[in-house]
Amino acid sequence: MTDVATEKPRRGRPPVSDEQRQRQRLDLSRHAVRLFAEQGVAATSGEQIAQAAGVSERTFWRHFPHKESCVEPLLTKMVDAFCAVVRAWPRELELIDHLREAYSPLLDAASDEDIEAVLAVVRLTQGERALRAAYLMVRERAEDVLADVLAERAGLPRNAIEVRVQAAAMSAVLKVATDDVARAAADGVTRETLEGHREQIADALRGLSQVLVARPGPLAR
Amino acid sequence: MTDVATEKPRRGRPPVSDEQRQRQRLDLSRHAVRLFAEQGVAATSGEQIAQAAGVSERTFWRHFPHKESCVEPLLTKMVDAFCAVVRAWPRELELIDHLREAYSPLLDAASDEDIEAVLAVVRLTQGERALRAAYLMVRERAEDVLADVLAERAGLPRNAIEVRVQAAAMSAVLKVATDDVARAAADGVTRETLEGHREQIADALRGLSQVLVARPGPLAR
DNA sequence: CATTTATTGGCACCGTCTGCCATTAAGCGC
DNA sequence: GCGCTTAATGGCAGACGGTGCCAATAAATG
Numbered sequence: 089m090t091d092v093a094t095e096k097p098r099r100g101r102p103p104v105s106d107e108q109r110q111r112q113r114l115d116l117s118r119h120a121v122r123l124f125a126e127q128g129v130a131a132t133s134g135e136q137i138a139q140a141a142g143v144s145e146r147t148f149w150r151h152f153p154h155k156e157s158c159v160e161p162l163l164t165k166m167v168d169a170f171c172a173v174v175r176a177w178p179r180e181l182e183l184i185d186h187l188r189e190a191y192s193p194l195l196d197a198a199s200d201e202d203i204e205a206v207l208a209v210v211r212l213t214q215g216e217r218a219l220r221a222a223y224l225m226v227r228e229r230a231e232d233v234l235a236d237v238l239a240e241r242a243g244l245p246r247n248a249i250e251v252r253v254q255a256a257a258m259s260a261v262l263k264v265a266t267d268d269v270a271r272a273a274a275d276g277v278t279r280e281t282l283e284g285h286r287e288q289i290a291d292a293l294r295g296l297s298q299v300l301v302a303r304p305g306p307l308a309r
Numbered sequence: 310m311t312d313v314a315t316e317k318p319r320r321g322r323p324p325v326s327d328e329q330r331q332r333q334r335l336d337l338s339r340h341a342v343r344l345f346a347e348q349g350v351a352a353t354s355g356e357q358i359a360q361a362a363g364v365s366e367r368t369f370w371r372h373f374p375h376k377e378s379c380v381e382p383l384l385t386k387m388v389d390a391f392c393a394v395v396r397a398w399p400r401e402l403e404l405i406d407h408l409r410e411a412y413s414p415l416l417d418a419a420s421d422e423d424i425e426a427v428l429a430v431v432r433l434t435q436g437e438r439a440l441r442a443a444y445l446m447v448r449e450r451a452e453d454v455l456a457d458v459l460a461e462r463a464g465l466p467r468n469a470i471e472v473r474v475q476a477a478a479m480s481a482v483l484k485v486a487t488d489d490v491a492r493a494a495a496d497g498v499t500r501e502t503l504e505g506h507r508e509q510i511a512d513a514l515r516g517l518s519q520v521l522v523a524r525p526g527p528l529a530r
Numbered sequence: 531c532a533t534t535t536a537t538t539g540g541c542a543c544c545g546t547c548t549g550c551c552a553t554t555a556a557g558c559g560c
Numbered sequence: 561g562c563g564c565t566t567a568a569t570g571g572c573a574g575a576c577g578g579t580g581c582c583a584a585t586a587a588a589t590g
Contacts, residue, residue, distance in 0.1 A: 321535025
């Protein structure tokens, strides 16, 4: 009825800004991931994480509904960066080529420590099934972005079966490549490891278009 | 040193057979899924499931490490059946055609109640993130089987990047199709719904081979 | 029946996570 | 500065998830 932000004398303490909230979560997240990597998820209690970050256990649980969701802010940060790159994918370019161009800036945008932490999380998801769920949730968000972009480029509705399948397939490609790199970076991340990721993705994308057996292609004809 | 099974007078009560163990788990699983569907996962306590199945809470927890893993036996049963079909895929046939032939027997092998229960679980995984992890775990096992079969047919090592990517992509296809059917079967499963699944898979497989934008195909040339 | 081993159930206990309330912090007008 | 209002925090009790331990029972052998 009345205007948007008017009619609001706003008395009392204002809520903290959204960015600040994110920063708090991110801080908790970094401590949590460090502890997870050092001693495992099961052996790390919520109390411990809270203490490491200097807040009470109660407020820790207010920030994260489950212990595993601690990894989310860190992962989200990287995935969002990647999504931004995908969204900026120009029509006239191959995805591979676009990634080749945009990949390095993506790496520069994040601190080395965060990159290391993210890869540590990905590695942890191999054995710690509790983290797998969180990991796959944020991957799913990325898949939706991918589907949006694909749909727009193909001129199809977002939920067309072809679009969803393609998005799922490409998402799978990214997953395979990322897992490989995370494993490769088990002991120390170098610039080469990360550049390798780009080429892994390229390889994997090629693998996708090869279509070993799923259809009667030129190979089988 | 000594022979395999000899030298074992085997005194005392013998361990229960593996099949019997599986049957017990399956029984628990059915009760659990029913309760999950009726009142949600969070609102269903381990004690409740145990009581429904007529065992103590303690032995319930001995059968399942986490509450969510209750769904595993049911899902595994279906996935194993599907894997068997994939393994039997003859070289000279298209996958789609093979599935068309083998699909009905697959349905006949399971009770209607179990099929309904499985679809209910898949539907639940949409909203209950706790179940998502369990669901994705058994899907991953299926992906490995797929990779094996693909590797053998293509004459490549099991962990070749192309193989893994293809397996992941096909697995994604199955996931998309299955989710669609589970949604469609929200109110009552009919034979048509299930036959529809086969066609969904076929559609999705076609979608996979279309390759909207991932490479310079005839469309982009 | 006595013996041996596997399963079961009961109990105590730690960690996860929530609801509730008192306390503190951050803004406002005065 | 002082109230006043609202948001964030911390502390506490408690339900639920899940494990270790031990006693009781079940199923085999002789």
